[in-house]
Amino acid sequence: DWQDLELPPGFRMDFREKTGSTNDDVRSAANAGAVKGLVIVAGKQESGRGRRGAAWVCPPGEGLAFSVLLRPRENKALWPRLSLAAGLAVAEAIERLGPLAEVKWPNDVWVGGRKIAGILVEAGDDFVVIGIGINVGVKEFPLELADSATSLALECGEAPELSAVLLLVLERLQVWSAKIGGGFEELLRGFRVRCALTGKAVRLLAADGALSGTVAGIGDGGELLVETPNGVRRLVQADEVRITG
Numbered sequence: 001d002w003q004d005l006e007l008p009p010g011f012r013m014d015f016r017e018k019t020g021s022t023n024d025d026v027r028s029a030a031n032a033g034a035v036k037g038l039v040i041v042a043g044k045q046e047s048g049r050g051r052r053g054a055a056w057v058c059p060p061g062e063g064l065a066f067s068v069l070l071r072p073r074e075n076k077a078l079w080p081r082l083s084l085a086a087g088l089a090v091a092e093a094i095e096r097l098g099p100l101a102e103v104k105w106p107n108d109v110w111v112g113g114r115k116i117a118g119i120l121v122e123a124g125d126d127f128v129v130i131g132i133g134i135n136v137g138v139k140e141f142p143l144e145l146a147d148s149a150t151s152l153a154l155e156c157g158e159a160p161e162l163s164a165v166l167l168l169v170l171e172r173l174q175v176w177s178a179k180i181g182g183g184f185e186e187l188l189r190g191f192r193v194r195c196a197l198t199g200k201a202v203r204l205l206a207a208d209g210a211l212s213g214t215v216a217g218i219g220d221g222g223e224l225l226v227e228t229p230n231g232v233r234r235l236v237q238a239d240e241v242r243i244t245g
């Protein structure tokens, strides 16, 4: 029934019962000329990937794992903003189902300080793959994740249909992915009110080394704005941000 699911205009569904990683599948399709809007959903991913080479594992049926192909017309320099667009889209979709959601810059989605969804954005020469994993039906996490992860089932009391979650995310992604050029102020406004890091003490790895400070907010280009202990404000792009206090 996944294959028959009607997606919002502009999206096309390709359901794979079992695959390695939907991000890899969409990348191959893109390299073979697939048009934008392709959505590959996996029943089961055998080598789901997270950022920084981590694995993304979610029991089949309990997690929603999918990737979307975009071919942005905006200048490539603006493509990193799609990370913010995806994070905001997922946070809003989750909120439609009940729980208040925040985005941990650049794009983990949290509910009550625990991770509920992860996003892996990868760019090719002329396309972007947005891979999204959402914990939907998981009722119990492995011990090492018990304090840091949550799911829609745990937050809503019962698990929504995976397809309903997919439709909500695509609808919001449609809106926000169109706002990385003109309209970016609106995207920033939405993101800033949901930024889980503002005011938090953090430690992160910036391009030129490790950095500690307090997050003052999100810069006008979507960067993280960090105030260092000596009062200097820096705009940073970083892959991993750890909250220290």
Ligand code: BTN
Pocket (backbone or CB within 6 Å): 020, 021, 022, 023, 024, 045, 047, 048, 049, 050, 051, 052, 054, 056, 064, 065, 066, 067, 108, 117, 118, 119, 120, 131, 132, 133, 134
């Ligand atoms: C992260 O939290 O580091 C990102 C996790 C992204 C997981 C999704 S699941 C669908 C898509 N396919 C993958 O291999 N990864 C992304």
